[in-house]
Amino acid sequence: MINRLFTLLIWGLASCVLFAFGWLMVDVLVQGVPMLSLDFLTSDPIRSGRAGGIYPIIVSTFLILGVALTIVLPIGLGSAIWLCEFSNKDSKIVSTIRLSLDVLAGVPSIVFGLFGYAFFCGFLELGFSILSGGLTLACMMLPILIRTTEAGLAAVPNEWRRAGAALGLSRTTLLWRVLIPYAAPAITAGLLLSIGRATAETAALIFTSGYVDRMPESLADSGRSLAVHIYDLSMNVVGGDKAAYGSALVLIMFIVSINLLANALSESWMQKRVSRQ
Amino acid sequence: MTQSAGLLIQLSHIKKRGVDDWLCLFLSGLMGLTVLLLLLIVAFLILEAWPAIHGDGWRQFLRSDGWYPLEGKLGLLPMFWASIAVGVGALLVALPFGLGSAVFIAYYAPKVIGKPFAGVITLLAGVPSVVFGLWGLTELVPLVNQWHPPGASLFTAIIVLAIMILPTISLTSYSALLALPTQLQLNSAALALSKKTMVVGVLIPAAWRGITVGVLLAIARALGETLAVLMVAGNVVQMPTGLFEPVRVLTANIALEMAYATDNHRAALFASGLMLMFVVFLIALGASKLSKKEMSPI
Amino acid sequence: MKQTPKISNTYTLGSVEQGAECCEPIPHFSIRDLAVSYNQKTVLSNVSLDVYKGCITALIGPSGCGKSSFLSTLNRLSDMVPGAKVTGTIEFEGQSTLANNYDVESLRTKVGMIFQNPNPFPLTIRKNLELPLRERGIKKKSVLESKITSALKEVGLWDEVKDRLNVSALSLSGGQQQRLCIARALVLEPSVLLMDEPCSALDPISSGVVEDMIRRLAGRYTIIIVTHNLAQARRLANYAAFFWMKERVGKLIEFGQCQPLFESPQHSLTAAYVSGERG
Numbered sequence: 001m002i003n004r005l006f007t008l009l010i011w012g013l014a015s016c017v018l019f020a021f022g023w024l025m026v027d028v029l030v031q032g033v034p035m036l037s038l039d040f041l042t043s044d045p046i047r048s049g050r051a052g053g054i055y056p057i058i059v060s061t062f063l064i065l066g067v068a069l070t071i072v073l074p075i076g077l078g079s080a081i082w083l084c085e086f087s088n089k090d091s092k093i094v095s096t097i098r099l100s101l102d103v104l105a106g107v108p109s110i111v112f113g114l115f116g117y118a119f120f121c122g123f124l125e126l127g128f129s130i131l132s133g134g135l136t137l138a139c140m141m142l143p144i145l146i147r148t149t150e151a152g153l154a155a156v157p158n159e160w161r162r163a164g165a166a167l168g169l170s171r172t173t174l175l176w177r178v179l180i181p182y183a184a185p186a187i188t189a190g191l192l193l194s195i196g197r198a199t200a201e202t203a204a205l206i207f208t209s210g211y212v213d214r215m216p217e218s219l220a221d222s223g224r225s226l227a228v229h230i231y232d233l234s235m236n237v238v239g240g241d242k243a244a245y246g247s248a249l250v251l252i253m254f255i256v257s258i259n260l261l262a263n264a265l266s267e268s269w270m271q272k273r274v275s276r277q
Numbered sequence: 278m279t280q281s282a283g284l285l286i287q288l289s290h291i292k293k294r295g296v297d298d299w300l301c302l303f304l305s306g307l308m309g310l311t312v313l314l315l316l317l318i319v320a321f322l323i324l325e326a327w328p329a330i331h332g333d334g335w336r337q338f339l340r341s342d343g344w345y346p347l348e349g350k351l352g353l354l355p356m357f358w359a360s361i362a363v364g365v366g367a368l369l370v371a372l373p374f375g376l377g378s379a380v381f382i383a384y385y386a387p388k389v390i391g392k393p394f395a396g397v398i399t400l401l402a403g404v405p406s407v408v409f410g411l412w413g414l415t416e417l418v419p420l421v422n423q424w425h426p427p428g429a430s431l432f433t434a435i436i437v438l439a440i441m442i443l444p445t446i447s448l449t450s451y452s453a454l455l456a457l458p459t460q461l462q463l464n465s466a467a468l469a470l471s472k473k474t475m476v477v478g479v480l481i482p483a484a485w486r487g488i489t490v491g492v493l494l495a496i497a498r499a500l501g502e503t504l505a506v507l508m509v510a511g512n513v514v515q516m517p518t519g520l521f522e523p524v525r526v527l528t529a530n531i532a533l534e535m536a537y538a539t540d541n542h543r544a545a546l547f548a549s550g551l552m553l554m555f556v557v558f559l560i561a562l563g564a565s566k567l568s569k570k571e572m573s574p575i
Numbered sequence: 576m577k578q579t580p581k582i583s584n585t586y587t588l589g590s591v592e593q594g595a596e597c598c599e600p601i602p603h604f605s606i607r608d609l610a611v612s613y614n615q616k617t618v619l620s621n622v623s624l625d626v627y628k629g630c631i632t633a634l635i636g637p638s639g640c641g642k643s644s645f646l647s648t649l650n651r652l653s654d655m656v657p658g659a660k661v662t663g664t665i666e667f668e669g670q671s672t673l674a675n676n677y678d679v680e681s682l683r684t685k686v687g688m689i690f691q692n693p694n695p696f697p698l699t700i701r702k703n704l705e706l707p708l709r710e711r712g713i714k715k716k717s718v719l720e721s722k723i724t725s726a727l728k729e730v731g732l733w734d735e736v737k738d739r740l741n742v743s744a745l746s747l748s749g750g751q752q753q754r755l756c757i758a759r760a761l762v763l764e765p766s767v768l769l770m771d772e773p774c775s776a777l778d779p780i781s782s783g784v785v786e787d788m789i790r791r792l793a794g795r796y797t798i799i800i801v802t803h804n805l806a807q808a809r810r811l812a813n814y815a816a817f818f819w820m821k822e823r824v825g826k827l828i829e830f831g832q833c834q835p836l837f838e839s840p841q842h843s844l845t846a847a848y849v850s851g852e853r854g
């Protein structure tokens with residue numbers, strides 16, 4: 001009897017989750033789909049976004065992401081490889097670095113926003129600009145990217161490192177020919193996930209890349225990201241809800257496809273690892 | 278032949294040594310950059326917050342006459358408690374649903390349902406917080422308003438946040454359950470335990486570490502969430518006394534006032550940012566202690 | 576019998592087809608007072624022995640007595656283990672390999688190592704064999720091709736894989752993977768092969784194939800093999816070294832020609848171990 005009730009409870013809880021998700025999704029689809037058109041994606045916003053499209057906003061979003069990735073990719077991947085392959089695991093410094101990265105990966109994005117606002121916009125005098133926003137995002141993505149890349153590399157079986165050393169291969173060769181190719185799907189999945197998070201980011205960008213919704217002329221220009229656009233439309237623009245839902249749908253579609261890709265990659269990688277054993 | 282091969286080996290060897298050393302140098306340079314950046318972030322936040330916290334300046338945050346930055350009254354306590362209330366409330370709501378859906382996928386759902394359901398949770402994990410905010414603002418707030426005006430309240434914030442952190446709890450719990458040895462299930466079955474006893478009495482306790490890590494991550498996310506909460510909580514600075522009263526959390530306060538804050542007010546905002554960072558530090562410390570699975574290569 | 580291709584830079588101490596009867600003992604490795612510790616905890620001490628050129632030396636003894644640790648000092652793979660410290664002297668081809676400025680990577684090309692679990696890289700069969708050669712600066716297609724072919728023939732894998740050199744090495748069976756790993760060590764034309772329980776992860780048939788192959792390599796390579804299979808040690812080895820743990824520290828108890836060590840051991844521990852395993 002109790003067993004039956006418990007089964008019922010579990011199904012009930014799961015259905016509630018499904019219901020909440022369904023509500024959210026139906027809401028976004030019902031209000032967002034009518035907005036969606038080629039015109040919406042390719043025209044400028046009119047009257048603070050109540051009408052018109054989101055073209056400059058999409059462009060700004062990608063520019064901000066581009067700046068962030070340019071910075072974070074080399075530093076992040078390099079640091080992760082060093083941590084996993086070259087650092088002395090037992091040293092206090094390395095474990096402190098690790099812990100700091102974990103902490104930073106969990107720091108609220110608004111705190112990064114504070115830092116970016118004070119440092120990039122204020123101290124470095126970059127003002128509200130795509131550059132400031134991208135750099136702030138880079139700071140936010142860095143710890144996440146390092147940790148996921150490192151986890152991907154650490155999951156490569158040690159026996160190959162030993163085999164490589166026993167053959168007198170240099171670490172560079174081993175890394176380049178064996179370890180990185182093997183870990184590539186996991187590393188890419190981590191990268192995609194952090195891109196997803198960066199695209200969804202609002203709090204870190206409001207006070208760094210700014211609000212301006214026209215087409216940015218350069219990286220020093222202010223540019224509004226898609227997430228900020230949604231926020232602004234729903235909070236500050238009366239009658240902006242429809243356009244907000246349209247933009248939300250675009251944003252969700254982008255992030256979902258990135259996440260699906262990441263999942264597919266890491267799943268195929270898991271398969272590869274399992275079939276190896 | 279042998280000699281020339283030997284020579285080749287030596288030549289390439291010299292070259293290769295160089296490559297390894299250069300790579301290591303280059304990579305540690307990048308690592309150095311990362312470390313510098315980390316230090317810079319913390320140092321800069323402290324520097325900006327310094328005017329408000331040095332000496333016993335931090336005491337002013339504890340005063341009880343409220344947050345009126347323009348009059349120099351910088352009591353953070355109402356917002357601190359609001360953050361705690363929203364975070365704990367969201368956790369209390371999300372935990373049964375998150376854990377329940379993890380158990381559902383792991384042990385109860387037929388395969389045809391379980392896999393898509395897990396997919397739904399993963400999807401939910403990817404939905405941007407601003408979309409949750411938008412949904413809360415346009416759907417939930419009007420609904421709650423009909424029931425208990427004004428609608429934008431502690432309650433609404435808790436619900437929205439609970440849905441946001443649910444996937445975190447659910448996914449980490451699920452992988453913790455998945456990682457349990459199958460032996461455990463076989464043994465329980467051999468003892469003729471009912472499924473409920475097995476799940477509640479054996480499997481969930483066995484996976485508690487993983488589940489707790491998930492809960493900690495969820496708390497960190499809940500305390501740090503800014504805009505979704507800002508959009509639905511009403512943002513009135515007051516102690517969270519009623520479930521349906523509007524509240525303002527620390528993160529929302531930063532987002533709302535950063536643009537125009539100056540001097541001590543600005544420093545106070547940075548101080549509250551530092552405080553959030555410190556809380557996250559404690560949580561991360563706890564999580565790393567719990568999940569001390571060494572994965573060091575070599 | 577099939578003619579095994581001639582490989583340059585090898586030791587012609589016996590006939591190529593048969594493998595060698597071990598001949599005049601010339602030390603290839605001279606090990607004196609070797610001790611290994613991990614994080615200040617000594618796990619092996621006081622090991623002194625000579626490993627003779629062209630012979631097969633079997634290391635026997637219970638698990639945990641430091642056989643693998645010993646083996647990994649010979650190609651300085653112990654450098655890679657965090658916390659590991661090696662003291663004593665090892666002389667190889669007239670040079671002390673434990674010296675700080677000793678060229679470790681060329682040591683590792685002269686001393687190949689085979690591990691318990693087959694560990695081919697997740698690359699094609701061909702790439703697995705090419706990688707160490709390219710690393711040595713050998714880039715010419717024809718040279719690569721001939722070296723790969725002869726290494727594969729030497730381990731008896733050529734006929735099995737010649738049509739699928741470009742498939743993943745991980746698609747081979749366990750025994751084939753292990754022979755591929757041996758071939759991968761052989762392409763570098765080493766003079767010594769270290770084998771750490773090379774057969775214990777394999778099924779009996781593959782194990783037999785690998786064992787036969789090791790026998791064929793004898794004479795041209797100095798082979799040091801760790802094995803828990805005493806019968807195998809007897810069948811293969813010219814010399815045997817028996818390790819045992821005393822007060823949780825591994826010691827070399829007895830070292831000598833294989834047959835006498837098995838048939839009339841000098842030490843009571845050896846006698847007990849050898850007979851215990853037999854009975």
Ligand SMILES: Nc1ncnc2c1ncn2[C@@H]1O[C@H](COP(=O)(O)OP(=O)(O)O)[C@@H](O)[C@H]1O
Pocket residue numbers: 613614618637638639640641642643644645656657658
């Ligand atoms: N990397 C290591 N760190 C610490 N202790 C180790 C390490 N490798 C081996 N040991 C210890 O050294 C001892 C000898 O191990 P090993 O050389 O593997 O023995 P064998 O190969 O004879 O079984 C064992 O007690 C083992 O626990």
Ligand SMILES: [Mg+2]
Pocket residue numbers: 639642643644771
């Ligand atoms: Mg061993």
